[in-house]
Amino acid sequence: xxxxxxxxxxxxxxxxxxxxxxxxxxxxxxxxxxxxxxxxxxxxxxxxxxxxxxxxxxxxxxxxxxxxxxxxxxxxxxxxxxxxxxxxxxxxxxxxxxxxxxxxxxxxxxxxxxxxxxxxxxxxxxxxxxxxxxxxxxxxxxxxxxxxxxxxxxxxxxxxxxxxxxxxxxxxxxxxxxxxxxxxxxxxxxxxxxxxxxxxxxxxxxxxxxxxxxxxxxxxxxxxxxxxxxxxxxxxxxxxxxxxxxxxxxxxxxxxxxxxxxxxxxxxxxxxxxxxxxxxxxxxxxxxxxxxxxxxxxxxxxxxxxxxxxxxxxxxxxxxxxxxxxxxxxxxxxxxxxxxxxxxxxxxxxxxxxxxxxxxxxxxxxxxxxxxxx
Numbered sequence: 001x002x003x004x005x006x007x008x009x010x011x012x013x014x015x016x017x018x019x020x021x022x023x024x025x026x027x028x029x030x031x032x033x034x035x036x037x038x039x040x041x042x043x044x045x046x047x048x049x050x051x052x053x054x055x056x057x058x059x060x061x062x063x064x065x066x067x068x069x070x071x072x073x074x075x076x077x078x079x080x081x082x083x084x085x086x087x088x089x090x091x092x093x094x095x096x097x098x099x100x101x102x103x104x105x106x107x108x109x110x111x112x113x114x115x116x117x118x119x120x121x122x123x124x125x126x127x128x129x130x131x132x133x134x135x136x137x138x139x140x141x142x143x144x145x146x147x148x149x150x151x152x153x154x155x156x157x158x159x160x161x162x163x164x165x166x167x168x169x170x171x172x173x174x175x176x177x178x179x180x181x182x183x184x185x186x187x188x189x190x191x192x193x194x195x196x197x198x199x200x201x202x203x204x205x206x207x208x209x210x211x212x213x214x215x216x217x218x219x220x221x222x223x224x225x226x227x228x229x230x231x232x233x234x235x236x237x238x239x240x241x242x243x244x245x246x247x248x249x250x251x252x253x254x255x256x257x258x259x260x261x262x263x264x265x266x267x268x269x270x271x272x273x274x275x276x277x278x279x280x281x282x283x284x285x286x287x288x289x290x291x292x293x294x295x296x297x298x299x300x301x302x303x304x305x306x307x308x309x310x311x312x313x314x315x316x317x318x319x320x321x322x323x324x325x326x327x328x329x330x331x332x333x334x335x336x337x338x339x340x341x342x343x344x345x346x347x348x349x350x351x352x353x354x355x356x357x358x359x360x361x362x363x364x365x366x367x368x369x370x371x372x373x374x
Contacts, residue, residue, distance in 0.1 A: 060123030193234025235365030
């Protein structure tokens with residue numbers, strides 16, 4: 001490993017990545033696999049056809065304990081958590097006073113506590129935010145558990161070979177499962193648009209469990225490169241690209257994640273940071289919105305590419321925030337923000353790429369239907 005990587009943190013599977021021939025890159029302060037010998041395209045298609053194994057141990061796993069933890073956490077997110085049953089999880093986002101998104105996360109009700117899984121680049125700030133704003137709760141980061149994701153149409157068949165009862169789980173269920181005397185925390189979820197699972201494993205057993213999964217002929221290791229193209233085809237946001245402190249949940253087309261109880265007229269309307277911005281946007285719409293974008297040529301359009309209403313207009317009406325080639329759909333795909341009048345599907349826009357204007361159409365998301373086990 002090169003000297004430039006020596007100051008980076010390592011996940012419990014770092015040695016396994018090197019053994020598998022991974023190309024390692026710095027990501028969110030960690031030395032992470034961007035691809036394996038199969039290559040980004042091959043990994044992407046393998047995950048869509050069979051099952052892919054991702055190391056997501058760099059993400060933060062945070063426990064929240066205390067009476068009324070769900071109601072307390074609602075002070076920081078525009079999401080209804082009080083009604084979340086034990087054994088279920090929900091997508092949420094931390095917001096700031098201007099309605100911007102500090103991070104997006106998953107929140108699971110594990111019975112006597114909540115488990116929040118937050119993004120790697122934000123986890124220190126998220127932990128401090130929760131500890132500062134929720135002083136009545138015990139908020140602690142887990143530093144002794146790895147996190148793996150097994151994704152793809154064969155994920156259930158593979159995982160039931162080790163954990164038979166996961167076949168009973170449905171999308172967004174969470175449950176404990178025993179493996180060789182070790183308790184694994186399993187959720188039926190992921191970030192690829194495929195059916196799959198995320199598994200929290202004691203770091204002392206992470207290598208053995210990963211090898212047990214990889215021993216199956218249908219499982220291949222998947223790096224950050226394919227993880228990005230998979231989530232893009234699935235129309236899922238990447239924090240720092242598609243959502244950040246300058247984008248509200250409504251602008252980001254995340255309205256579906258804000259339940260009626262937290263909206264105007266709901267049982268617990270408002271009460272979260274930025275409610276005075278987000279609630280009116282929910283009722284009236286935002287002046288801009290995240291949309292899918294389909295470049296009409298073969299050239300991928302990357303983040304930062306400006307968008308215009310016509311081939312020769314001077315005023316920018318939007319910007320691409322994520323883009324690349326979609327291996328499953330065999331064409332370039334992208335997402336970005338455009339002003340409200342240009343959000344209808346099939347609206348023709350123009351992207352400026354290396355000084356040339358090229359056509360791009362607004363497209364429905366996701367680019368490829370999800371296969372979650374509902």
